[in-house]
Amino acid sequence: MSDGAAMGIGQIDYDGLIPNNVGLAEDQRVRKALETWHPGYIDWWKSMGPEGFQGSSVYLRTAVGVGAEGWAKFGFVRMPEYRWGILLAPKVEGRTIPFGAHKGQPAWQDVPGEYRAMLRRLLVIQGDTEPASVEQQRHLGATAPSLYDMRNLFQVNVEEGRHLWAMVYLLQKYFGRDGREEAEELLRRRSGDQDSPRMLGAFNERTPDWLSFFMFTFFTDRDGKMQLAALAQSGFDPLSRTCRFMLTEEAHHMFVGETGVARVIQRTAEAMNEAGIDDPYDIERIRRLGVIDLPTIQKKANLHFSLTLDLFGNEISTNAANAFNAGLKGRYREDKLTDDHQLTASTYPVLRLRDGAIIKDEVPALSALNMRLRDDYVEDTMLGIGRWNRVLERAGIDFRMTLPHVAFNRRIGEFSAVHTDTAGAVLSAEAWIRQQMAMLPSDDDNQFIASLMQPSWQPGRYAGWIAPPRHGIDNMPGDFEYVRIEN
Ligand SMILES: [Fe+2]
Numbered sequence: 001m002s003d004g005a006a007m008g009i010g011q012i013d014y015d016g017l018i019p020n021n022v023g024l025a026e027d028q029r030v031r032k033a034l035e036t037w038h039p040g041y042i043d044w045w046k047s048m049g050p051e052g053f054q055g056s057s058v059y060l061r062t063a064v065g066v067g068a069e070g071w072a073k074f075g076f077v078r079m080p081e082y083r084w085g086i087l088l089a090p091k092v093e094g095r096t097i098p099f100g101a102h103k104g105q106p107a108w109q110d111v112p113g114e115y116r117a118m119l120r121r122l123l124v125i126q127g128d129t130e131p132a133s134v135e136q137q138r139h140l141g142a143t144a145p146s147l148y149d150m151r152n153l154f155q156v157n158v159e160e161g162r163h164l165w166a167m168v169y170l171l172q173k174y175f176g177r178d179g180r181e182e183a184e185e186l187l188r189r190r191s192g193d194q195d196s197p198r199m200l201g202a203f204n205e206r207t208p209d210w211l212s213f214f215m216f217t218f219f220t221d222r223d224g225k226m227q228l229a230a231l232a233q234s235g236f237d238p239l240s241r242t243c244r245f246m247l248t249e250e251a252h253h254m255f256v257g258e259t260g261v262a263r264v265i266q267r268t269a270e271a272m273n274e275a276g277i278d279d280p281y282d283i284e285r286i287r288r289l290g291v292i293d294l295p296t297i298q299k300k301a302n303l304h305f306s307l308t309l310d311l312f313g314n315e316i317s318t319n320a321a322n323a324f325n326a327g328l329k330g331r332y333r334e335d336k337l338t339d340d341h342q343l344t345a346s347t348y349p350v351l352r353l354r355d356g357a358i359i360k361d362e363v364p365a366l367s368a369l370n371m372r373l374r375d376d377y378v379e380d381t382m383l384g385i386g387r388w389n390r391v392l393e394r395a396g397i398d399f400r401m402t403l404p405h406v407a408f409n410r411r412i413g414e415f416s417a418v419h420t421d422t423a424g425a426v427l428s429a430e431a432w433i434r435q436q437m438a439m440l441p442s443d444d445d446n447q448f449i450a451s452l453m454q455p456s457w458q459p460g461r462y463a464g465w466i467a468p469p470r471h472g473i474d475n476m477p478g479d480f481e482y483v484r485i486e487n
């Protein structure tokens, strides 16, 4: 650890088995629970974490502080030796519950008895997504398009591991025996398993190739960001502090996704220009250049966007209303909103299905909180799409990435009852079957992408379907060896 980083860390205990700023050294009961859980976690990491690279040294950042500056240090680490710590953002003195029925009362430092079950459920659902994505991505190292990308994948993976620790800490600290059992279950479920799957649909899907990985981190990690942002508002102060710190790490995951897709788009645009191809739909010719055609990239985006929307749950939700009323889960940037923060008298517009048609309905705002968060998510996503399109603009390519309609390809909520096209026009079953291949990746598309997934592990080299990044990680030079591969 550099001295600069050490100075900023103040109260962080970095000496024990589990780095932390929650006073584990004095908290025998929780320390013991975590130390008992630790070997199972390491077993899980070794068997379900990045396959084939457990012995490699990876240039990773490790959280060593929680201040805005200098919270991370970079260095070579073997992943099983990564220091997964428990880090909460600093306590805000005098913080009050920002919303719901208890608005204005002092924030809870302990679990309010009446909301115990609801809070536990929120922690478990959030916690379950963290190891799930590590499991989904475990085969990707073998086909990494560069050492830079491989390192980014592993960085995301170890941080998802740390996010699991964050939730397990809260469970073990505040939920006693129930919490310990839930912590064990979090290590037992497996993404995509028939008998014991992860809890949410998108986290049981496959991540078979690197374009899927970039789309996943762009779209699905962004759902994580929205959920964490809503939980960071929680009146249960330890959860708020935990999520606030997790959000600092989450930003990197979205960077990996957004710039990853942007680099794929850039490479395709460059190859098209070099070959003098104007028509983005001249797919066969473009594919022969060894790059991914833009319509296929769009189809991947359609798929990952629609899978991710399902994570926001039902349009009308009493669970969401209850969690808000209870002061446990707020809205995105609740603290920046200027209404009454109780929403008992307001409404919110929601798209719904009525007699087979999509209509806008004003519903009580409390029951529409899932949709409000989803709308904030879509808005946030659009900013990234805009940046992808600037790559195409600069390259002079006549194609723009878009988001499909929210009703497209849904399995949860009102729209799971219908098929629509990407513009939201309702389709008959036959029309859906006919048009599906133009809107979602086909077997043929997936096979083509898979054919490009050849490892490129020379320092400074990149696979032909992706452009190099503009900057190195931690300002490292272009030929830096981010991963020293050893099995
Ligand atoms: Fe996470």
Ligand SMILES: [Fe+2]
Binding pocket: 160, 221, 224, 250, 253
């Ligand atoms: Fe993440």
